[in-house]
Amino acid sequence: MLAAPLKAIVHSVTRLSPNFIRVEFSGPELSVVGSTSPLYDQRIKLIFPRTNHPLPELPADCNWYEHWAGLPKETRGVMRTYSIRSLTKAADATFLTVDFVLHTAPGLTGPASTWASNATPGDELLVVAPRLDSESMGGIEFNYGTASNVILAGDETAAPAIARILEDLADSELQGTALVEVPESDDVLKIDGPASITVKWLPRNGRPHGELLKEALAIHHMEEDAAATDQLLWETPEYSSTGEKITPGRARGEDYYWIAGESGVVTSIRRSLVKEKGLDRSQVAFMGYWKHGVSMKG
Ligand SMILES: Cc1cc2nc3c(=O)[nH]c(=O)nc-3n(C[C@H](O)[C@H](O)[C@H](O)COP(=O)(O)OP(=O)(O)OC[C@H]3O[C@@H](n4cnc5c(N)ncnc54)[C@H](O)[C@@H]3O)c2cc1C
Structure with missing residues (x-):
């Protein structure tokens, strides 16, 4: 609670x-x-x-x-x-x-x-927010387990979380890449992360939402998710909003993917990485942070 x-x-x-x-x-x-x-x-x-x-x-x-x-x-x-x-x-x-x-x-x-x-x-x-005087409230999904390489990818709504993750890893030797898609070139911000993780900012400057992220992840399947649901995709090694059976655990492969942003974009990235490239569920967290045309409930 x-x-x-x-x-x-x-x-x-x-x-x-x-x-x-x-x-x-x-x-x-x-x-x-x-x-x-x-x-x-x-x-x-x-x-x-x-x-x-x-x-x-x-x-x-x-x-x-x-x-x-x-x-x-x-x-x-x-x-x-x-x-x-x-x-x-x-x-x-x-x-x-x-x-x-x-x-x-x-x-x-x-x-x-x-x-x-x-x-x-x-x-x-x-x-x-998390409190010093009570049990953990949960709400941290980033968990690279035994992976040696992390791939963080997100749009502007995920930029603050990516920046916090990288700054919390500042003294780590973890390898990886962070891909951050933002609306404009002037939205590129400073992040004090570890030198071993390369940060690539991807300003859209008018390009469709998610296109640059997919290109950077070498995903050539550009279809948007057309699912008629207001639900955000939420699928981590511990939880699946799509109802799939999951085995709870920490990331086990060499690579760990953390992907967040517009839900349709994240869904189509998921489809490509899991269904087409065969990435194991324990290696990925896919999180819809918002959805085009949908006002969040609450
Ligand atoms: C775990 C998590 C962490 C998040 N962290 C952040 C964060 O640090 N900073 C942040 O800004 N957001 C963050 N978000 C996203 C934020 O919660 C949503 O963008 C939210 O919908 C904003 O609420 P709103 O009242 O402005 O718009 P809503 O009432 O929810 O939506 C109204 C309209 O605005 C559109 N919309 C919502 N967000 C965007 C957007 N970013 N760009 C364009 N259109 C949009 C919707 O599609 C809808 O048409 C996070 C979401 C999650 C789930």
């Missing part, structure tokens, strides 16, 4: 590039947030207030989710999933940083992106 949401107060807002905005949260309730192990792709839940409504009042115990889900839509706010870009502790404060992708075009935007594009210091939201 997820620990209760905490109030996070915007401490600073930095426009990193045309399509990324960095929001640093702090506040007294964040003092319990932390982890004794690397964060890698640790996901968190953010609850945004609806326009002209305050944040919902939630019980500070493990029943908060049922309470939240039972509130009227107008007052409960909107829940979305994000990654921790960084988590730092100062003597008297905790700073939790999230890099938001701005997708603000009319008809293609959503409450989270809209909130981030207007964020100013002092704004508040609720966050469900």
